[in-house]
Structure formats: C-alpha cells, structure tokens
Amino acid sequence: MAKIMLVDDDLDLAEAVAKVLGVDGHKVVAEESPGKALDAMRKDPPDLAILDVMFPENSSEGFTLAQTMHGDSALRGVPILMLTAINVKFPLGFSSSDIDDVWMPVTAFLEKPVDLDVLREKVSAILKKSAGQG
Amino acid sequence: MSSGETIGPAVYDVPLPKEERIIPRAPQDGRYAPLPNVLLAQNALWVCRLRWIAVGLLFGFGLFTFLDGLPDFLGVKSRAMWPFVTAAALVFGNILFLFYIRGLEALPARFDIYTNLWSQIIMDLVVLTVVVHFVGSMETHIAFVYLLHVVLACIFFIPRQSLIVVATSCLLFLGCILVEGLGFMGRGGIFVTTIRTGPSAPGQIMLNLFSLWAILLAVWYLTSHLSIMVRRRDMQLMETNIRLIEAQKERTRHMLHTTHELKSPFSAIHTNVQLLLKGYCGTLPKEALEVLTRISERCRSLTAQIQDMLQLANLRSEAQQMPQSARLDVAALLRDCLGQVEPAALQRGIVLESDLQPVETFFVEDHFKMVFLNLLSNAVNYSNEGGRVRIECRLATDGRPRVSVADEGIGIPPEKLPNIFNDYYRTEEAVRHNRSSTGLGLAIVKQVVQTHRLHMVVESTQGKGTRFTVELPPVNNGESLRLETTHG
Numbered sequence: 261m262a263k264i265m266l267v268d269d270d271l272d273l274a275e276a277v278a279k280v281l282g283v284d285g286h287k288v289v290a291e292e293s294p295g296k297a298l299d300a301m302r303k304d305p306p307d308l309a310i311l312d313v314m315f316p317e318n319s320s321e322g323f324t325l326a327q328t329m330h331g332d333s334a335l336r337g338v339p340i341l342m343l344t345a346i347n348v349k350f351p352l353g354f355s356s357s358d359i360d361d362v363w364m365p366v367t368a369f370l371e372k373p374v375d376l377d378v379l380r381e382k383v384s385a386i387l388k389k390s391a392g393q394g
Numbered sequence: 395m396s397s398g399e400t401i402g403p404a405v406y407d408v409p410l411p412k413e414e415r416i417i418p419r420a421p422q423d424g425r426y427a428p429l430p431n432v433l434l435a436q437n438a439l440w441v442c443r444l445r446w447i448a449v450g451l452l453f454g455f456g457l458f459t460f461l462d463g464l465p466d467f468l469g470v471k472s473r474a475m476w477p478f479v480t481a482a483a484l485v486f487g488n489i490l491f492l493f494y495i496r497g498l499e500a501l502p503a504r505f506d507i508y509t510n511l512w513s514q515i516i517m518d519l520v521v522l523t524v525v526v527h528f529v530g531s532m533e534t535h536i537a538f539v540y541l542l543h544v545v546l547a548c549i550f551f552i553p554r555q556s557l558i559v560v561a562t563s564c565l566l567f568l569g570c571i572l573v574e575g576l577g578f579m580g581r582g583g584i585f586v587t588t589i590r591t592g593p594s595a596p597g598q599i600m601l602n603l604f605s606l607w608a609i610l611l612a613v614w615y616l617t618s619h620l621s622i623m624v625r626r627r628d629m630q631l632m633e634t635n636i637r638l639i640e641a642q643k644e645r646t647r648h649m650l651h652t653t654h655e656l657k658s659p660f661s662a663i664h665t666n667v668q669l670l671l672k673g674y675c676g677t678l679p680k681e682a683l684e685v686l687t688r689i690s691e692r693c694r695s696l697t698a699q700i701q702d703m704l705q706l707a708n709l710r711s712e713a714q715q716m717p718q719s720a721r722l723d724v725a726a727l728l729r730d731c732l733g734q735v736e737p738a739a740l741q742r743g744i745v746l747e748s749d750l751q752p753v754e755t756f757f758v759e760d761h762f763k764m765v766f767l768n769l770l771s772n773a774v775n776y777s778n779e780g781g782r783v784r785i786e787c788r789l790a791t792d793g794r795p796r797v798s799v800a801d802e803g804i805g806i807p808p809e810k811l812p813n814i815f816n817d818y819y820r821t822e823e824a825v826r827h828n829r830s831s832t833g834l835g836l837a838i839v840k841q842v843v844q845t846h847r848l849h850m851v852v853e854s855t856q857g858k859g860t861r862f863t864v865e866l867p868p869v870n871n872g873e874s875l876r877l878e879t880t881h882g
Binding site: 270272273276277279280283314319344345346372373374375376377 | 654657662664666669
C-alpha cells in the first residue's frame, strides 16, 4: 500500500482516479490547489505524486510544483507522474523525451483521457521501481 | 451608495490593453535608421573584397604598359609606374582593413565599424584622385569612378553621411584640377596624343568640374532616395514578420488552452464512465452497460476529433514556419507506429505484417508519425475482421526511402478517390464500415505530404483493398543512408 498525492483541479476526475487506485490498496489524497498540496507533502511526504499541469491561475503550475519538489530535500525522491490533458502531439506539448532534471523533473507522463487499467499499471510500475531504488 | 464610493478594501483598476502596434524604427520624416552593426561589418568586408578588383585592374594596366608594341599602337604611354604604386597602396590598405575587420568581435561596436568604413572610403578617394590625375583629369572620364563610391556610401550610410562622401569627392577632384592648373604638378594622362603642356581653358575646367559635381549630386540624391525606400520596405517587412511570429505564438498558446479546456471535461466523463463499466461501482444491468459503452465510445471519438482538428489547424499554420527536420530511422519509427495501432488490430483479429528495411530519412519526426499513424489506423479501421495489413519500407532505386501501407479492406470506388483527402469527407461505404472515424486523418496526411512536397500514390480496388505509397526525403542531398546496424 502506498500514499499517493493527487493534485488536480478537476475534482470529478480526481475522485474517480482516487477510487480506482484505492482498489489496489493505495491511500490517495486529492488536492485541487498545488500550494496546499505542497504544504501537505512537506508535512507527510507521499510515495508518489500525480500532478496535473494546467491550473486555473497558472497554466504551467504543475511543472512549477514538480520543480519545487525536485529542489526540496524532503520531496526530491518522490516520483512524479504527470497526468495532463495537454496533447502530447501538440507543438507546446511534451513527452517522455522532454523529461530532464531541471526543467521537467518528473518520472513519467500520461495523457488524459487515460485508460484506467493503463493508469493502474503505470502507478504500480513507478512504485515498484521507486521501492527498488529506495 | 454614491457612484464615487469604493465598496471594498481591494481595488483593481482594469488597465487598458497594451498598444499592440510596433513602433517602426524608421522615422517618417525622410531620415531613417542606420544599418545594424553586423550588416555594416559585413559591408566593410565586402568593400575589401571589391577592392581586389581595383587592385587587379591597376596591376593589369601597369603590366599592359610594359608590353611591346600594343601600347604604342593604341597611343598609350608606355612603362607607367603609377599603376603599380597605387595598386601597392591599395593592397597595403586592404590587408590592414581586413586584419582589422577580422579582429572585430561578433557584435562589433558601432565606432569600430564606422572608423573602418570611413578609413576605407577616404583611402579609396585619395588613391582614386591620384589615379584620376595620372589617367587624365580633363581628357578622360575617369573622374566618374567617384560615382561608385557615392553609390556605395548611399548603401552603407544615412543620406547626411553619404553627402559627406560626395563633398569629399568633389573637393578632391577640385584639388586635383587646381594642383594641375596652378602648375604644382605636371599634367597627367595615359594617352600620348592628349599630353598637353599648357593649362586647359578655364571654360573647359569649369564645365568638367561642374558637370561632375552635378552628376555626383544627382546620383547621390537618387540613390539615397532609393536606399531610403528599400530600407523602409525592409523595416516594414521586419515589423510584419515580428507581428506574424507574435500572432503565431498567441495562436499556439490559444490552441494549447483550447485543447486542454475541451479535453478536460471529456477526460472526466471518460474516466467516470470507465468506473461504471469496469465495475468499480458495483454490477450494472446489461442494458445500462450498453448505454455506458456508447457514451464511452462517443467520448473517445470526440476527444480524437478535437485532437485531429487542432492538429490539422496547427499543421496549416505551421506551413509558414516549418519545424526542424532531422535524420530519422524510418524502420524504428514505423515499429513505434505499429505498436500504437496493434491493440486496435488485435481487437478485430487483424494481422499486422511488416517488412522494414533499415533506411533513414531527413524529416520532421512529429509529421512522420502523423502520416503513418493515420495511414495505419485507416488500414486497420477499414479492414475486415481477420484481415491483413502490411507495411513495407525500402530504399527505392533513386535513393529515396519508400513506405507503403496496404490493407485488404473495403477499398475505395475510383470516382471517390480524389475526395478522400478532403476535410470530413467519408465515403458511404466507409461510414457503414466504421462510424467513429473523425474524417480528418487523411486530411492531416495530405497536409503533411503537401507541406513537405512528398510524392504519395493511392491505389485501391473496391472490395479488395487499398495501398498508400509515400516517398520520403533522402538524407544528405539525395542519398539515403542504409543503417549499419540491422534491426530485427
């Protein structure tokens, strides 16, 4: 069982994802505000963070949060899964090849809408890899 | 409450939109912006290169005067030394100027370039005046060579500065005539027959002097006016270009938000429908599951449609700003594409066959994937259950990589073939076979193919199948390279 922080301003989606990951025994905390999520993670670092990219007040706040986590000694080791509706085929979109330690310090991407089985497999794979490294 | 009262502690005065007009750097009063430093430095280098022509001409003429017979036959004074001396002066000066320009930094200071350019012009004018004297200031039209420097100055400088070059040329020519006329120097001239001992008539001197001055001024006026117009047009084009780039960026940002805002709700619907379909919320009656399946399919189809619409719109705007091409491993990318369509093929029992030879192309990766993902998806979508889709890539005899995607599906009637690349066009047969297609896949393919000016052929037999063949650009000017490593 793992602690997962889910940061997404779309609560309908967040609740659905939380329910699915809960089936695998994970404890999912959903936050719609990146600021509140960061505070909560600093108090109790999760095993995995699932982040959206675009938020109402800032269209790249998910990246900012990932960068802040990467620069925070307590959260640097937390794997990050980006779950975003930004089209990976779009010129301003991104894909796994864009991941780097400074600009985009994340572990993996999934594009919304995501198949729930694919999401569960991805989460399991990341947690397994993270546990192996830890 | 009166209209002047504020109703809360937080007040925000909504700012007016920013002035979008880019203030032109070219003033409208006839003066105009000088050339950028980098361009001036390039021009300084160009003048140095041009000077080698003058050196060659002078040196050649000097040698000519040492020939036996021909100078005498043409009436040219033999054994002239002045061409060698003036050529040597130009060579010495040119080497110094070249050395100086090469020593300038990538972004040279304006003062450094101006010093260089003005020094070059002064040296040229002085050497030219010496040449004018020796060739014959009154007897020949050599003085009109000053025009070359006037034109060059009009290209490099603003009118006020080029006028200084005109004035300097006029004064140097006047000085030459005065020195000759007052007897400080003997009369020059390259022709034996035109050598005179006495001074020219004052009328002739004045006519020559004033006509040269008038022509120099007229050429200066016309050339600098033309130069102003050309530079203004350049500035306008530059401004338009900046605006277009800004508009393109804004459009891209807008499209990014549109994609996100349109896809997010569908994503939430899709995820919640999956919760119900996959039994996360308990068992549902069969009829309810069928309804949910239909909702899920339409949701997926709408998401795909949004993506295709945006992709097509983006491709059409990209036509002016082509993304960077790179060397691509054709077979590896095709295997990626095959992997993406494999689940859909498996679901319908369609066999994917491939014969991928290791070749490379020089192309935009995203565009490559757009073309072949769409062609493969189409082949799978319009195949009959249990059918076969075959993709081949090989190097054609002309050195171009050639990829073909063939299916054994429903085929396309010949009269409808020209329409299949139109936006939203779908044949009746295609709609009957697959209702969920967006109708934009082949429009995207056509857009990429036309943008890159690729050759694509479609062959089809109704009821038997369709084959699309695309010729890709070769690597290294027409020679596609076979990869050294073979891929399994």
